[in-house]
Amino acid sequence: MKKKQIFAMGMSAILACSSVAFAADVATPANTATSAETEQMVSTAAVTRLGTMATVKQVNQTEGVVKSVLITTDDEQEIQLNIGEQTLVVDNQTGAVAGLDTLKAGDKIFAYYSAAMTRSLPPQSACELILVNVGEQTTASLHEVGTVVPEENAKVAILNAAGDMIIRMDDKTAITSLNGETLTTGDLTAGTRFLAWYDIVLTSYPGQTYAEKVVVLSDAEPREIETQPTETVEYQPTEWTIIAGDKTLDVKGTAQGEIVVIPVRAVAEALGCTVSYEQKDGKEFVTVENDTRTMTMEIGVDNYVSTTKIDGAVGMTAPAQYGVAPYVTDGTTYAPAEMFKALVGFDVTVADGTVTVTAQK
Secondary structure (H helix, E strand, O other): OOOEEEOOHHHHHHHHHOOHHHOOOOOOOOOOOOOOOOEEEEEOOOOEEEEEEEEEEEEEEEOOEEEEEEEEEOOOOEEEEEOOOOOEEEEOOOOOEOOOOOOOOOOEEEEEEEOOOOOOOOOEEEEEEEEEOOOOOOOOEEEEEEEEEEOOOOOEEEEEOOOOEEEEEOOOOEEEEOOOOEOOHHHOOOOOEEEEEOOEEEOOOOEEEEOOEEEEOOOOOOOOOOOOOOOOOOOOOOOEEEEEOOEEEEEEEEEEOOEEEEEHHHHHHHOOOEEEEEEEOOEEEEEEEOOOEEEEEEOOOOOEOEEEOOOOOOOEOOOEOOOOOOEEEOOEEEEEOOHHHHOOOEEEEEEOOEEEEEEOO
């Protein structure tokens, strides 16, 4: 469900009457918010952030820790979000702390990140908060408390720090901390960051809404986002050109974290090898072989060993692990490009967006 903005003269008049108390305190902000559905821009003395719905294109990890997430925004812009200790990850459905360990290419997220970006391609930005599990539900909006004004009937009206939104809450509003502790409006003091879930926003200025659910992120001063990314993560292309022997293939490699993987059959056959597939005892196996060696890989197992086919010769390579187990997507088996080193007799070079596999001379 997306947030809605409505022209409602009657409702605007009712809400406007109770917002007069803010008039003396509200200054016109330097920038106004754009559509709450896809992009928000909030400016205070301490923080300048952008927010957008996006699709995950690539998750970059180092030693199992997510360091950055490459996203494609709804207007087709690519941005690398650098993940640090300051980054919060919240489940949009439950409002609880979530992790990035299950995040994968194709997932929809809503991300809040610094407006200060590098001039690299893609641009990089320090990520403040990611909402996962967005589904079709309304995505939460991130605010800081500016002014709190008590109203009648146990209501509270909060003018956010940017001065562009009045958010009303009452005893029916579910207010919790990130760990699920029940809180009250008294926990929302000046400078507190919070997530608010709401559907309807009146088109007055400031905009006005009622929050059905609120999750308090902190009671400290607004968190300053780094003006530059705290760590520069090497960008891995999402598509890798493959040169096998002296042929540039039509198929592409891709990256799983820092490991470049390639379609096994297409590369092997371009190098003069044969590829076969079989199922046995509930397991799947792919075998790559040439005139001198053979290697059988078990799908889902990061273990690569080859043996000689020469009569009378004894030769088995030591088991090698390359960080990614062979896997099947849409009928195509993918494995790390380095696997051809385990097959013996091949050199593998991975650099500058190109994977080159050549037979040793």
